[in-house]
Amino acid sequence: MSNIPEDLVMNVLSRLRVKSLLRFRSVSKSWRTLIDSPTFIKMHMERSMKIGSTVEVIHRRNLKKFYSLHLDLSGNPVRDPEELPHPFGYRYDLEDSVVFEIHLVGSCNGVLCFVDSARRIVLWNLATRKYFEIQYLRIETPKFANFYYLVNYGFGYDCVTDDYKVIRLITTYNGISECYLVEVYSLKSDSWTRFEDLVGNTYRDNHGILVSGALHWIRDDNESPIVAFDLTEEEFNVVPCPDLSGRHCWKNLGIVRGCLCFFCDYPMLHAELWVMKDHGIKESWTKVFTESKSPIHYMRPIDHSKSKITVVSEVNNKKLAWCNFEQKSITNNAPIRYINTICAVRSLEACANYDSLVGTSWKRHDGIARSSTKKSCKEF
Structure with a gap:
């Protein structure tokens, strides 16, 4: 040989x-x-x-169990959902152990990113069964923030530096003042960097959407609700949003065929889905559908079939479904086909996964976090 x-x-x-x-x-x-x-x-x-011959969707059934669902590229389940080994290993296998709630906060290049309620973060390659536990960094909040804080996560790959990064957006409150911090973990350097930056208030449980080398979040700002963190430059930018038919709506982001999409629901009125075909260009927003009195109040597209006509999406935080966006209507032409996920819970977290060799040399990692602090990269 x-x-x-x-x-x-x-x-x-x-x-x-x-x-x-x-x-x-x-x-x-x-x-x-x-x-x-x-x-x-x-x-x-x-x-x-x-x-690839299948689309693999990872979804959560309850507080700590995850399942893998294989779909063929025409949109049909290949087999029944399969329970996965636990991403945090043996510590959660004990029946009498403390129950930590686990969240799936993103995926990239076949690597899944999980966070538990103790703020521990694990990168896990399902294909190789290898995982990497990121060194713990305690969340440090200003002294005035004696009430509570919110944390939003993002995970993505920086193709310029060939590095995987985890982002934490921390919003602290004390009833009067607010403070916003950004923390970036680099897998290549195995270290955290803390930024003193104003990023605006983000929604609870709003995980970053990776498109065009940047992670995107929704924030509480009717004029500029979409912000993006460039993984290479490590700075924030405002992404122009489409011309909405009204300001007061429920918003969330997703990805359709590699493009950022924007879903907004006007309660009791109608729902809209937009796709940004040329990233960062406001004029490239294209409305995919508008539906009056829509039964769908939340939609997050995840991945698409081989034909790229149907897209698997989270629907109403409870179901997975194949959606045909070419039919321009949700109810009249029945373009939605729900997928059996055995997932009957109040919320759903799902992402696509691919056959990948990333992290073949990973080993169990524990340690004391190293960190550095930088000033704001860019202010809005």
Whole structure:
């Protein structure tokens, strides 16, 4: 095998599933080095996303159980939902252990990001079953913030620096004053950076949406409700929102075919879904549908089928559904097909997952956090 050109070996191996590649790492030291190399991992990931045969959706059933649902690219379930091993490991396997609520806050390149109610963060590759526990950083709030604080998370990949980053947006209150802090964890440097920045009040449980190298959140600002954190520059920018038919509506973000989408519900009136086809350009917002007296009050598109006509979405925080956006109507032409997720709870957290080799060398990590502080990158 030593006479086979490495380019040919890479080309062949990059077409295989992760399960097979993990076995082939034992063939030889050269193969292990090749399969673990950043170049090969990127090549395999790009190919998996292009030719993948299924869409894998991870969703939460209750406080601490997660399931994997495989859908074919026409939108049909391949098999029943499968319960996943716990992302935080053995500590949650004990029946008499303290129950920590766990949230799925994002996914990128086959890596899932989980946060529990103790503020512990784990990056988990479902394909390799490897996980990385991010070093804990205690949330430090100003002395005046003696009432409470809210934390919003985001997770994404910076293609310029080849780095995975976790973002924490912290909003503190004391009934009169507010303070906004931003903390960024870099997997490459294994350290946190704290920014003293004004980002505006974000909504509770509003996890960042990764589009075009930036994480997006909704904040309490009717004029400029969308903010984006550029993962490379590590600065915030305001993203122009579409021309809405009214100011007072429930808003949330999602992703459709790689584009940022904006859903707004005007209670008792109608719902709208917009897609930004050219990121950052206000004029590129396109209205996908408007529905009067819509039965859907919340929609977050997650991933699309092979035809790109149907999109799997969270609906009303309780269900997953395939939505056909080309029909321009939710109720009249019945473009929504609900997916059996065995998930009968008051809320739903879901994201797409892909066959990926990212983190093949991860090991259990515990430690004392290192951090540095920077001044505001950009003020609004």
